[in-house]
């Protein structure tokens with residue numbers, strides 16, 4: 133990748149004999165939204181702290197916009213906005229006052245801080261609450277205001293740690309849409325650490341599964357699913373009005389259809405596992421054979437299945453800092 137915004141080279145952090153982060157190599161490009169996933173204790177926060185220059189690596193480097201986070205932490209802090217999982221405000225101040233104050237702390241002149249704060253309050257959907265004290269803000273409102281505080285210094289990268297924790301589903305959708313819009317419109321690079329697989333899947337261009345201090349899998353959802361579920365990337369279940377006869381005279385023909393890898397038939401249900409989305413071909417097949425279809429259900433392999441399959445195969449539940457046994461280790465690395 134040319135000129136990555138985040139470039140981690142052999143990043144390692146040891147706490148005594150524990151390797152919390154073990155030789156992490158990762159590049160994230162401008163405007164990319166990268167999702168960092170992993171169980172508790174995997175090493176996500178430690179990695180983020182090293183990227184922010186808040187903790188020193190034992191070895192390796194974290195370059196942010198080309199700047200070494202360890203040797204130039206202040207320069208990196210100017211370029212990066214960090215939102216922790218729980219954000220705090222001065223509760224006796226209004227939302228606008230809090231935001232302007234943060235702007236001034238970042239060296240933005242009064243007038244400019246005020247203009248930026250007002251623009252941001254509207255952009256994050258809190259335009260009607262600018263004069264409300266943050267003590268009466270809901271969790272979702274606080275998270276939005278937290279995002280505005282991160283954005284007021286116009287960072288090139290934002291790092292969000294569990295940003296949607298405690299927000300209701302509608303709020304989560306809006307929050308993620310906002311992140312995506314910022315990334316697309318302004319080329320903002322986003323690193324999002326989360327346990328919420330659906331959310332990560334909705335918003336991230338690329339994801340990494342982190343465990344035992346190492347990046348175990350990395351890629352976009354379709355790369356990960358095709359590699360882990362080589363024979364069942366999609367599955368289509370057809371419900372028929374009447375049960376099929378056994379043996380069914382057209383079974384061999386359906387099995388031989390392009391990209392079909394597996395077929396299960398039970399009474400009125402036919403499930404076809406396939407390598408690409410051939411739902412229309414499958415439906416056409418049944419209609420041509422004169423069979424009445426009452427339902428079509430398509431299932432795509434998502435991040436939930438990828439995550440589950442990875443950990444089913446590699447880790448036991450309570451072994452968060454053990455080395456995975458590694459049958460997929462290195463599989464998806466570029």
Ligand SMILES: Nc1ncnc2c1ncn2[C@@H]1O[C@H](COP(=O)(O)OP(=O)(O)OP(=O)(O)O)[C@@H](O)[C@H]1O
Pocket residue numbers: 147150152170171172173174175176177178179453
């Ligand atoms: N200051 C510290 N001193 C000693 N060990 C630490 C320290 N900080 C983190 N660790 C250990 O390093 C490992 C990685 O922790 P880290 O907080 O980075 O994980 P995480 O992936 O962010 O977990 P979570 O999802 O629970 O936030 C854990 O085993 C943790 O106990």
